[in-house]
Amino acid sequence: MPDNAAELHGVQKVYKDFQLGPLDLTVPAGTIVGLVGENGAGKTTTLKILTGVNLPDAGRARLLGGDPRDTGIRARLGVVFEDAYFYEGMNAGQIGRSMAGIFGGRWDRDTFAGYLKRFGLDARKPVKEYSRGMRMKLSLATALSHGPDLLVLDEPTAGLDPVVRGEILDLFLEFIQDENHSILMSSHITSDLEQIADSIAYLHHGQLLFHEDKDALMQEYGLLRCGEADLHRLPEGVAVFTKKGAFGCETLVKGRETVQRLLPGAVCDPAGIDDIMRFYSGRDGQ
Amino acid sequence: MSGLWFKDWSTLFSQYKRNLLLLVVVYLGMALLLDMPFMLYAMVFILGVYAQSAVSFDERSHWDMYAHTLPVSPAAIVGGKYLLGLFAVAAGFVLGLFAFLFSPGVVRGTMSMAEAFVGMLAAAVLALLYFSLSLPLSYRYGSERARTVVMILILFLAVLAMAVTVLLSPEQVQTIQRFFGFRGPDQIWDSATEQTVTMEVEYGSLTQWMRNRHFWWLVGGACLASLLLFLASWAASILVYKRKQF
Numbered sequence: 001m002p003d004n005a006a007e008l009h010g011v012q013k014v015y016k017d018f019q020l021g022p023l024d025l026t027v028p029a030g031t032i033v034g035l036v037g038e039n040g041a042g043k044t045t046t047l048k049i050l051t052g053v054n055l056p057d058a059g060r061a062r063l064l065g066g067d068p069r070d071t072g073i074r075a076r077l078g079v080v081f082e083d084a085y086f087y088e089g090m091n092a093g094q095i096g097r098s099m100a101g102i103f104g105g106r107w108d109r110d111t112f113a114g115y116l117k118r119f120g121l122d123a124r125k126p127v128k129e130y131s132r133g134m135r136m137k138l139s140l141a142t143a144l145s146h147g148p149d150l151l152v153l154d155e156p157t158a159g160l161d162p163v164v165r166g167e168i169l170d171l172f173l174e175f176i177q178d179e180n181h182s183i184l185m186s187s188h189i190t191s192d193l194e195q196i197a198d199s200i201a202y203l204h205h206g207q208l209l210f211h212e213d214k215d216a217l218m219q220e221y222g223l224l225r226c227g228e229a230d231l232h233r234l235p236e237g238v239a240v241f242t243k244k245g246a247f248g249c250e251t252l253v254k255g256r257e258t259v260q261r262l263l264p265g266a267v268c269d270p271a272g273i274d275d276i277m278r279f280y281s282g283r284d285g286q
Numbered sequence: 287m288s289g290l291w292f293k294d295w296s297t298l299f300s301q302y303k304r305n306l307l308l309l310v311v312v313y314l315g316m317a318l319l320l321d322m323p324f325m326l327y328a329m330v331f332i333l334g335v336y337a338q339s340a341v342s343f344d345e346r347s348h349w350d351m352y353a354h355t356l357p358v359s360p361a362a363i364v365g366g367k368y369l370l371g372l373f374a375v376a377a378g379f380v381l382g383l384f385a386f387l388f389s390p391g392v393v394r395g396t397m398s399m400a401e402a403f404v405g406m407l408a409a410a411v412l413a414l415l416y417f418s419l420s421l422p423l424s425y426r427y428g429s430e431r432a433r434t435v436v437m438i439l440i441l442f443l444a445v446l447a448m449a450v451t452v453l454l455s456p457e458q459v460q461t462i463q464r465f466f467g468f469r470g471p472d473q474i475w476d477s478a479t480e481q482t483v484t485m486e487v488e489y490g491s492l493t494q495w496m497r498n499r500h501f502w503w504l505v506g507g508a509c510l511a512s513l514l515l516f517l518a519s520w521a522a523s524i525l526v527y528k529r530k531q532f
Contacts, residue, residue, distance in 0.1 A: 052355070071359060079352070081352060087297045089343075100289065101291070
């Protein structure tokens with residue numbers, strides 16, 4: 001098993017109105033990497049290149065130590081894209097039979113049947129009669145039943161109620177119990193990533209702003225509330241962006257411990273991923 | 287490949303089960319009960335079109351993007367569709383030919399099975415031509431736009447064929463017709479002289495055409511050309527599919 005389950009080196013993709021990269025990103029084996037970013041930041045484009053759906057214009061993608069277009073490598077990959085799947089007139093039983101033909105000996109019928117039972121999915125019911133949550137569960141059952149080493153998930157919890165989201169997050173945590181398993185998951189629901197991710201990669205306007213250990217990130221970034229004069233006491237580069245209001249300033253700071261030491265009277269709470277995204281996009285919007 | 291094949295069949299049957307059954311019953315019924323043999327030719331063509339619509343279902347569910355993450359090659363994905371098309375046309379051909387055995391014309395003896403066979407071959411050639419043109423275009427432009435482009439292409443081919451006949455002199459056209467057996471000398475009874483005379487006439491029936499061995503060259507050539515076009519289309523679709531971006 002390679003050290004990294006997935007790697008992007010200097011990857012670039014140029015569209016008429018958008019450019020992704022140059023991008024370097026790694027998914028260390030045995031970890032969950034959360035990919036965050038605003039709408040149109042390039043998350044899905046990144047996942048498509050990584051999984052071999054699209055080729056990069058420049059740079060190189062490596063998946064499980066090989067080429068993403070190699071069918072042998074893909075046999076060890078489980079993917080869930082938001083809207084790309086089997087035709088909704090098919091039922092879970094037919095999808096299972098089809099995947100058994102596609103994956104051959106790797107496909108485990110019992111595992112698939114077990115997931116259907118666990119999620120309460122009727123194998124004879126057409127997918128179009130499933131709720132959104134049920135469809136996502138079926139997609140995950142399909143992605144997991146051939147024993148993949150890497151799961152690549154595009155917005156797997158979007159539009160789902162907290163109960164279903166909880167079930168799905170539990171499933172990811174079960175999957176990651178095996179140290180050879182890894183997950184790369186994009187999501188707008190940052191609270192989900194805060195629960196399960198080991199590291200967070202933040203894409204902003206097609207560029208990777210950071211990819212850091214989640215706990216270190218939560219530790220490092222803070223939301224500082226203070227007067228404008230106090231901000232001048234901070235070293236350069238600590239304040240990422242400041243929003244000025246009638247009653248003072250709210251600032252995203254990097255290096256919370258430094259801030260607390262320099263401004264002991266100010267309030268500096270840990271910043272969540274949402275806060276970090278909100279302030280970074282505010283900074284670039286100016 | 288078996289998984290892809292099963293997926294296409296399941297998709298088509300989940301959507302068209304009743305539709306297909308109705309089509310076969312109505313077309314067979316009209317051909318056998320109302321003595322409309324051309325419905326059997328039409329059935330071959332329509333079955334080919336049904337197979338082509340598997341691409342539309344893939345588009346609707348963004349299947350091709352998903353398929354790019356599975357351990358299957360573009361050649362296998364595209365190949366499944368071509369085999370499906372070939373199978374649909376072949377099934378329609380066999381079913382139609384079998385139905386001809388019970389058609390009023392064949393039962394009464396006014397139509398031979400050889401005629402039915404040539405007619406079914408022509409329908410299969412047309413179905414394969416449509417399939418061969420529409421599949422690479424569907425992969426390139428999407429099935430909705432491809433349908434329009436194919437219709438324009440077929441219209442263009444028809445206009446081209448008409449233009450050729452206009453450009454040729456009547457003598458040249460007659461020479462070609464004579465060569466393939468569409469025209470030739472025939473024994474005709476002249477009531478004025480009460481004698482049989484030999485005259486050159488234009489043949490209007492398949493039975494007359496089939497007497498000329500060159501006509502069979504034309505039939506064989508058309509079949510061979512359609513198969514070659516089918517294979518070329520297959521190769522083109524693989525190329526288009528490999529370059530497809532999602």
